Amino acid sequence: MKNKTLENRAARFKRLFKKKELVTPYLAFVKISKKKMNLIKNHSMQYLSEILDQNTNKKEDVLLKYFGRKKNFLKNITPTGMILPKNNTSLEFNILLKSWYNAIKSLEIYDKLENCHTPAHLRVKWPTSQKKDLNRPRHAPEELHFDSWSGYSSHGLTFLLGVLGDTQKNRVRFFVPNDDYKEKWLLKDFKPTVSELKACYTPIDDTPSYGEIAIVDTCTLHQTFRENNSEIRFSIDNIFRSKIKLQTKEYIERYRRQELTSVELLSNLGSKCIYFFNHYPHQIKNTNGGSLDPTQFNFVKN
Ligand SMILES: [Fe+2]
Numbered sequence: 001m002k003n004k005t006l007e008n009r010a011a012r013f014k015r016l017f018k019k020k021e022l023v024t025p026y027l028a029f030v031k032i033s034k035k036k037m038n039l040i041k042n043h044s045m046q047y048l049s050e051i052l053d054q055n056t057n058k059k060e061d062v063l064l065k066y067f068g069r070k071k072n073f074l075k076n077i078t079p080t081g082m083i084l085p086k087n088n089t090s091l092e093f094n095i096l097l098k099s100w101y102n103a104i105k106s107l108e109i110y111d112k113l114e115n116c117h118t119p120a121h122l123r124v125k126w127p128t129s130q131k132k133d134l135n136r137p138r139h140a141p142e143e144l145h146f147d148s149w150s151g152y153s154s155h156g157l158t159f160l161l162g163v164l165g166d167t168q169k170n171r172v173r174f175f176v177p178n179d180d181y182k183e184k185w186l187l188k189d190f191k192p193t194v195s196e197l198k199a200c201y202t203p204i205d206d207t208p209s210y211g212e213i214a215i216v217d218t219c220t221l222h223q224t225f226r227e228n229n230s231e232i233r234f235s236i237d238n239i240f241r242s243k244i245k246l247q248t249k250e251y252i253e254r255y256r257r258q259e260l261t262s263v264e265l266l267s268n269l270g271s272k273c274i275y276f277f278n279h280y281p282h283q284i285k286n287t288n289g290g291s292l293d294p295t296q297f298n299f300v301k302n
Pocket residue numbers: 141145146147222
């Protein structure tokens with residue numbers, strides 16, 4: 001017998017994406033223009049340069065090497081690699097987000113997007129994972145996981161875009177479910193065992209080309225995955241909700257619901273709204289054991 005909830009998720013993906021964009025029924029790779037990709041890349045480099053207090057004209061490989069050397073001195077990076085904007089980089093991060101939402105606006109899917117968990121993140125994945133970073137209150141990105149286990153929407157679409165560095169070998173590995181999939185697994189209280197997950201899921205080794213956004217249905221199990229000799233990588237992640245609804249009940253944790261922001265409003269970042277990141281680099285926000293986003297900010301609407 002077919003799995004009805006998976007059929008419903010697959011039907012939604014068919015309405016959201018072109019056939020050629022679908023990698024699995026629950027995973028799509030969507031291309032953005034070269035011009036928009038270049039802007040995101042350049043603005044990421046400006047943001048990183050400002051964090052490092054360096055000239056903005058460094059070449060990508062030189063800047064990333066320098067960033068790697070400063071690893072132990074940077075105070076604004078979480079154990080999962082989230083690079084937190086602070087009061088010294090507020091402007092540069094807004095500019096990066098502006099180029100990100102401009103790229104989203106240029107996609108065909110834009111009209112079908114309602115809102116997203118915010119703020120979006122620029123994340124660093126170091127060449128190797130460190131043991132101390134793998135013990136997280138919820139789960140480490142290196143473990144097999146669903147993003148809903150962090151309280152995000154169980155109907156979400158995770159957008160992932162490799163921006164700088166080794167985006168091919170230091171990547172995300174995706175898994176496709178079979179009909180034994182159970183919708184309740186998406187809730188952290190009903191986490192299946194690793195062997196149950198492995199019996200239901202098959203790895204997909206496709207990786208988006210540079211300039212393609214991987215768009216991941218919540219039911220797509222995934223993990224941070226580093227091939228041998230991989231190098232540092234930077235990427236953007238942002239979880240969206242579509243206007244096309246699923247038939248099952250949607251779960252979002254209470255605090256995560258407060259993060260939801262209209263995509264239309266964000267596409268006017270800089271004119272109708274702006275973020276103020278008001279923590280000093282050394283200040284750390286209390287996240288209630290991973291329930292809250294670690295970014296301290298005020299979001300101001302015009
Ligand atoms: Fe994830």
